[in-house]
Amino acid sequence: MTVITSSRRVRRTPFTPGVEAAGVTSYTVYNHMLLPAQFGGFVEDYHHLKRHVQVWDVACERQVSVKGPDALRLMTLISPRDLTKMADDQCYYIPVVDRNGGLLNDPVAVKVAANHYWISIADSDYLQYVLGVADALGLDVVVEEPDVSPLAVQGPKSDDLMARVFGDAVREIRFFRYKRLAFEGREMIVARSGYSKQGGFEIYVDDGDYGMPLWEALFAAGEDLHVRAGCPNLIERVEGGLLSYGNDMTRANTPFEAGLGKYVNSPADYIGKAGLTARPVERMIRPLAIEGDLPRCDRLWPVYAGGARVGQVTSAKYSPDFGTNVAIGMIDQSHWDAGTKVEVETQDGMRDAVVQAKFWI
Amino acid sequence: MTVITSSRRVRRTPFTPGVEAAGVTSYTVYNHMLLPAQFGGFVEDYHHLKRHVQVWDVACERQVSVKGPDALRLMTLISPRDLTKMADDQCYYIPVVDRNGGLLNDPVAVKVAANHYWISIADSDYLQYVLGVADALGLDVVVEEPDVSPLAVQGPKSDDLMARVFGDAVREIRFFRYKRLAFEGREMIVARSGYSKQGGFEIYVDDGDYGMPLWEALFAAGEDLHVRAGCPNLIERVEGGLLSYGNDMTRANTPFEAGLGKYVNSPADYIGKAGLTARPVERMIRPLAIEGDLPRCDRLWPVYAGGARVGQVTSAKYSPDFGTNVAIGMIDQSHWDAGTKVEVETQDGMRDAVVQAKFWI
Numbered sequence: 155m156t157v158i159t160s161s162r163r164v165r166r167t168p169f170t171p172g173v174e175a176a177g178v179t180s181y182t183v184y185n186h187m188l189l190p191a192q193f194g195g196f197v198e199d200y201h202h203l204k205r206h207v208q209v210w211d212v213a214c215e216r217q218v219s220v221k222g223p224d225a226l227r228l229m230t231l232i233s234p235r236d237l238t239k240m241a242d243d244q245c246y247y248i249p250v251v252d253r254n255g256g257l258l259n260d261p262v263a264v265k266v267a268a269n270h271y272w273i274s275i276a277d278s279d280y281l282q283y284v285l286g287v288a289d290a291l292g293l294d295v296v297v298e299e300p301d302v303s304p305l306a307v308q309g310p311k312s313d314d315l316m317a318r319v320f321g322d323a324v325r326e327i328r329f330f331r332y333k334r335l336a337f338e339g340r341e342m343i344v345a346r347s348g349y350s351k352q353g354g355f356e357i358y359v360d361d362g363d364y365g366m367p368l369w370e371a372l373f374a375a376g377e378d379l380h381v382r383a384g385c386p387n388l389i390e391r392v393e394g395g396l397l398s399y400g401n402d403m404t405r406a407n408t409p410f411e412a413g414l415g416k417y418v419n420s421p422a423d424y425i426g427k428a429g430l431t432a433r434p435v436e437r438m439i440r441p442l443a444i445e446g447d448l449p450r451c452d453r454l455w456p457v458y459a460g461g462a463r464v465g466q467v468t469s470a471k472y473s474p475d476f477g478t479n480v481a482i483g484m485i486d487q488s489h490w491d492a493g494t495k496v497e498v499e500t501q502d503g504m505r506d507a508v509v510q511a512k513f514w515i
Numbered sequence: 516m517t518v519i520t521s522s523r524r525v526r527r528t529p530f531t532p533g534v535e536a537a538g539v540t541s542y543t544v545y546n547h548m549l550l551p552a553q554f555g556g557f558v559e560d561y562h563h564l565k566r567h568v569q570v571w572d573v574a575c576e577r578q579v580s581v582k583g584p585d586a587l588r589l590m591t592l593i594s595p596r597d598l599t600k601m602a603d604d605q606c607y608y609i610p611v612v613d614r615n616g617g618l619l620n621d622p623v624a625v626k627v628a629a630n631h632y633w634i635s636i637a638d639s640d641y642l643q644y645v646l647g648v649a650d651a652l653g654l655d656v657v658v659e660e661p662d663v664s665p666l667a668v669q670g671p672k673s674d675d676l677m678a679r680v681f682g683d684a685v686r687e688i689r690f691f692r693y694k695r696l697a698f699e700g701r702e703m704i705v706a707r708s709g710y711s712k713q714g715g716f717e718i719y720v721d722d723g724d725y726g727m728p729l730w731e732a733l734f735a736a737g738e739d740l741h742v743r744a745g746c747p748n749l750i751e752r753v754e755g756g757l758l759s760y761g762n763d764m765t766r767a768n769t770p771f772e773a774g775l776g777k778y779v780n781s782p783a784d785y786i787g788k789a790g791l792t793a794r795p796v797e798r799m800i801r802p803l804a805i806e807g808d809l810p811r812c813d814r815l816w817p818v819y820a821g822g823a824r825v826g827q828v829t830s831a832k833y834s835p836d837f838g839t840n841v842a843i844g845m846i847d848q849s850h851w852d853a854g855t856k857v858e859v860e861t862q863d864g865m866r867d868a869v870v871q872a873k874f875w876i
Contacts, residue, residue: 157541158519159552160813162829163638163761164543180518182525183544186638186761191520231651253650258643277524277547279640282619286647289614289786290592299766400524400547425650452521468523 164188167213168303168365176383184214184277190385197474200389203352207311208384209372213303218273218281222295225269228288231425234409234418240265245330245345249409249417255430256405258283276399301362308354311379316355318375320344337368349386351394351515389471392480395441395513402468402482413439437465437486441510444470444479449502456499457483464489467498476514485509525549528574529664529726537744545575545638551746558835561750564713568672569745570733574664579634579642583656586630589649592786595770595779601626606691606706610770610778616791617766619644637760662723669715672740677716679736681705698729710747712755712876750832753841756802756874763829763843774800798826798847802871805831805840810863818844819858825850828859837875846870
């Protein structure tokens with residue numbers, strides 16, 4: 155149990171006062187910003203998330219704003235996913251890569267306007283890559299991090315809670331689409347998205363001053379829905395196979411290895427197209443069930459079979475609902491078939507494990 | 516007091532077992548890696564650093580390796596500092612900027628070989644910018660993060676301790692120069708540098724397996740020198756005016772505003788040259804002495820004079836040796852003269868402060 159020392163560099167968010175008042179018990183750091191990791195504990199948070207509704211401070215999902223006449227040109231240069239059919243109200247999950255096909259981030263792109271995109275990033279300063287490309291080519295575009303802090307509402311009662319604050323229009327928002335809806339007279343982008351499999355929304359709060367009023371409005375409106383402060387839940391995300399950049403895949407991996415091949419379909423000559431096509435896929439993300447007691451997965455766990463190294467596990471936690479340790483690993487082709495038995499080397503010793511056919515939910 | 520939740524994404528270092536055994540009491544996160552923030556507490560660590568010698572896990576100073584035929588071309592494109600006279604054994608502090616002159620990082624560049632540089636970075640993924648430029652221009656260079664983890668030895672007895680492990684050759688290393696010295700038969704780059712004003716070295720441990728053996732060798736050799744595990748000390752760095760990227764300056768600032776103008780002297784047409792030249796310098800880094808009790812400076816503190824905002828304070832702590840709260844701020848030209856009285860708005864209320872002529876050491 156080691157304390158975190160905060161500073162301006164490890165930034166607070168517009169919602170931090172609410173998070174603190176709600177009794178956050180641990181943080182992690184994500185994009186140079188505080189991200190709550192637990193309130194009541196992983197298990198308590200998990201059960202609540204699956205039954206009720208939670209409000210999450212995910213301001214750390216920083217936006218890379220790409221705006222200007224060359225915005226689409228720049229987006230097309232960096233996106234392995236075809237953007238030509240992206241609707242005006244659409245959000246696209248795009249695995250972004252370097253010239254060799256190595257993953258740099260796995261953000262969600264939001265089409266804000268014709269010449270304006272937000273790239274809602276996972277934990278790496280992808281802004282710097284986009285900026286490097288723009289600066290090197292002298293593109294007519296402004297790349298910056300705006301004052302936009304996503305607030306997520308997640309859980310089965312999300313529609314009910316959101317409708318009380320933003321009106322019944324939220325119910326009509328389709329998956330990975332958004333509407334501009336007003337809170338206290340200010341229109342914000344409200345998308346049906348979020349880092350859980352329980353359903354819900356992300357509100358792109360584009361002025362920090364609205365942060366705490368919105369936080370408080372959601373809690374005031376949802377008392378009978380058992381609304382609580384929450385955060386991305388380690389157990390639930392592993393059950394659902396939601397990947398975490400920096401944990402489950404890094405620049406060492408391609409989108410294909412990460413199981414994201416379906417998002418690689420751009421007809422354009424984007425950076426990384428040739429490199430990505432040239433690389434064979436010799437390992438891939440797999441769910442694993444691990445036996446026995448597990449320590450915290452705070453480091454890469456090598457995976458072995460018959461004494462030879464055949465992969466690694468990078469996220470793992472006991473699942474109360476499925477009665478096993480659920481895990482995400484990257485497994486070599488020789489051992490990636492469902493049912494394959496392997497051994498996982500934790501800091502507390504070897505554990506037996508089995509490659510699964512699919513994630514649990 | 517909030518706990519940090521570790522994961523593979525918030526990476527351990529080769530020295531973490533030593534740090535834990537030494538009783539680290541708080542961490543921060545820096546370049547997606549654990550950076551110890553306190554062992555005995557800021558004040559105890561501070562007095563010890565100024566009197567004895569400490570070993571610091573600064574593996575979080577990750578290296579951006581730039582290697583290949585176009586390495587110097589790429590370095591010249593991104594560096595506002597003239598690299599033409601850089602000696603083969605030299606380290607250069609270089610404030611790096613975008614096309615508008617905004618700071619992206621303030622790393623130390625190390626010339627490893629003719630076509631090979633390491634950029635030892637502060638807390639932003641500057642690798643992504645360098646890679647973006649290289650990928651956009653198709654440069655013949657490999658940009659990657661190698662397995663290099665700096666270990667710092669800092670404090671007045673650093674030469675004595677280092678000589679016992681690496682030999683008396685360490686005493687001849689000049690400031691911001693390096694020698695290749697052997698530990699257990701492996702040559703490592705040992706530079707006279709580090710993030711304190713107490714003197715010392717940084718060892719670029721370029722194979723994680725040597726991390727703990729080197730850590731243990733330093734402690735075994737220095738018992739009578741009162742060697743201890745330490746870390747960059749908030750009080751000492753503010754006294755000495757050592758800036759922290761993300762705290763004291765960001766992309767919103769130029770090198771001139773950060774007081775780093777002397778490092779802007781490249782004759783080459785680097786990215787940002789025109790932008791940097793065009794921007795007026797209307798604010799600048801200043802030392803401030805603040806009166807009264809201070810809460811933790813974990814957020815930007817606005818600075819006022821006569822009710823008008825004239826700047827901000829971003830790092831502050833009580834200095835036992837100087838008997839005042841020492842602070843680093845960015846102050847508008849109208850109020851940046853030494854002796855100017857201002858007010859600093861902390862989360863616990865207003866405090867009187869005075870702009871200083873220079874830092875304390």
